[in-house]
Amino acid sequence: MESASEEYTARQHYTESEKQTIFNDEFMPHIHSMYNFGYRLTLDRDDAKDLVQDTFLKAYRFVESFQKGTNAKAWLFRILKNSFINDYRKKSKEPNKVDYQEVETYYNSEDVDRQITPDLRVESLKDMMGDEISNALNALDVDFRTVIILCDLEGFKYEEMAKILDIPIGTVRSRLHRARNLLKEKLKSYAKTMGYNNA
Amino acid sequence: MATSPNPFIQADGKKPTCLEMLQLIVDDQATEEQRVYFKQHMDHCLPCYKEYNVDLAIRELLKAKCCGGGCPEDIVNQIKSKIKTISA
Numbered sequence: 001m002e003s004a005s006e007e008y009t010a011r012q013h014y015t016e017s018e019k020q021t022i023f024n025d026e027f028m029p030h031i032h033s034m035y036n037f038g039y040r041l042t043l044d045r046d047d048a049k050d051l052v053q054d055t056f057l058k059a060y061r062f063v064e065s066f067q068k069g070t071n072a073k074a075w076l077f078r079i080l081k082n083s084f085i086n087d088y089r090k091k092s093k094e095p096n097k098v099d100y101q102e103v104e105t106y107y108n109s110e111d112v113d114r115q116i117t118p119d120l121r122v123e124s125l126k127d128m129m130g131d132e133i134s135n136a137l138n139a140l141d142v143d144f145r146t147v148i149i150l151c152d153l154e155g156f157k158y159e160e161m162a163k164i165l166d167i168p169i170g171t172v173r174s175r176l177h178r179a180r181n182l183l184k185e186k187l188k189s190y191a192k193t194m195g196y197n198n199a
Numbered sequence: 200m201a202t203s204p205n206p207f208i209q210a211d212g213k214k215p216t217c218l219e220m221l222q223l224i225v226d227d228q229a230t231e232e233q234r235v236y237f238k239q240h241m242d243h244c245l246p247c248y249k250e251y252n253v254d255l256a257i258r259e260l261l262k263a264k265c266c267g268g269g270c271p272e273d274i275v276n277q278i279k280s281k282i283k284t285i286s287a
């Protein structure tokens with residue numbers, strides 16, 4: 001499996017008991033984060049369950065590609081992301097809204113950079129007690145959604161995100177910046193519907 | 200203005216823009232030294248102060264509303280049972 005073997009090339013040798021210990025002590029504690037990541041990628045709870053189950057079974061099968069005591073969370077997230085792309089996205093119920101390359105090219109344009117941030121106020125955000133933020137996040141293209149989840153919800157560092165997503169650190173930074181601006185644009189339009197005309 | 204040397208300045212000597220500093224802070228990738236510097240910088244830079252607070256509010260909303268509430272217990276059991284079968 002490419003996701004497990006690329007990163008950690010030196011194959012480990014574990015006894016059955018060691019495999020169980022790694023699985024229970026290093027992998028299982030991340031199951032809630034993994035499920036949330038799966039859900040935010042697929043936007044479907046049943047698909048998220050399948051994705052998580054598949055990820056953990058792959059992790060167990062390829063546990064000897066994982067070095068005990070290293071960054072299990074990043075390793076698992078990478079497997080889940082690859083499973084999503086390779087196995088799930090092809091048959092996804094979610095239409096592939098925008099071609100990824102097109103998105104990157106468009107949002108890398110200088111015009112977009114100059115627009116920077118929509119003027120959004122803290123006061124309007126504080127009144128968003130419902131599903132506005134969740135809907136705004138879910139409405140982002142999956143590649144932008146992913147970097148927000150990895151950074152803001154899971155606290156990964158640039159380098160870890162680059163490894164999980166197989167992209168350079170510079171791309172992580174620019175994608176995050178653009179994702180934040182897109183999220184703010186969506187939140188601003190919610191704020192307007194809530195009566196904040198100068199949101 | 201903040202008087203201590205700017206810890207955001209890279210090896211090539213290029214002075215960072217407000218946006219570049221803000222991004223490292225918001226992405227939670229700044230060093231402690233950079234954090235302290237930026238805090239001082241915000242005392243004198245209203246756009247950074249406003250933007251930082253908006254970004255912070257968004258992050259708090261994300262954490263409060265988008266963490267999903269945990270994995271259903273049946274998956275945990277299903278995974279454990281499949282692992283038992285594989286390793287038996």
